[in-house]
Amino acid sequence: MRLLKKKTKTGNLDKIVAEAKRLQESRENTYRDRALKLFPLVCGRCGREFSGKNMKELTVHHKDHNHDNNPPDGSNWELLCTACHDREHFQQLRDDPEVESPIDSERDPNYAYKPFANLNNLLKE
Numbered sequence: 641m642r643l644l645k646k647k648t649k650t651g652n653l654d655k656i657v658a659e660a661k662r663l664q665e666s667r668e669n670t671y672r673d674r675a676l677k678l679f680p681l682v683c684g685r686c687g688r689e690f691s692g693k694n695m696k697e698l699t700v701h702h703k704d705h706n707h708d709n710n711p712p713d714g715s716n717w718e719l720l721c722t723a724c725h726d727r728e729h730f731q732q733l734r735d736d737p738e739v740e741s742p743i744d745s746e747r748d749p750n751y752a753y754k755p756f757a758n759l760n761n762l763l764k765e
């Protein structure tokens with residue numbers, strides 16, 4: 641990468657990096673972005689409101705636990721805060737222990753939020 645060696649005075653590299661990052665993020669968070677535009681920024685369970693900095697804690701829950709199912713009208717989405725999202729999946733597991741790992745089907749490898757990293761271990765014991 642020649643660009644990395646040549647530091648330009650105009651800060652072009654910063655621009656390029658920022659743009660690449662932006663593109664990557666928009667790919668990874670497409671459904672989240674859409675859901676956040678579609679719904680009021682409020683947790684569907686506890687009613688907590690979100691904006692700016694704490695937006696990270698507002699997550700998109702897929703009602704059928706299939707994160708590939710993203711109808712444009714948002715009918716499969718629900719905005720939940722991380723705490724309520726945890727509870728939602730925990731309940732699912734308890735209500736229907738036969739169900740084939742609903743968590744795995746919803747887990748998005750590009751998305752850092754992994755509420756069940758510990759929960760799975762707890763349940764195994």
Ligand SMILES: [Zn+2]
Nearest residue numbers: 683686721724
């Ligand atoms: Zn909540």
Ligand SMILES: [Zn+2]
Nearest residue numbers: 700701702746
């Ligand atoms: Zn969920």
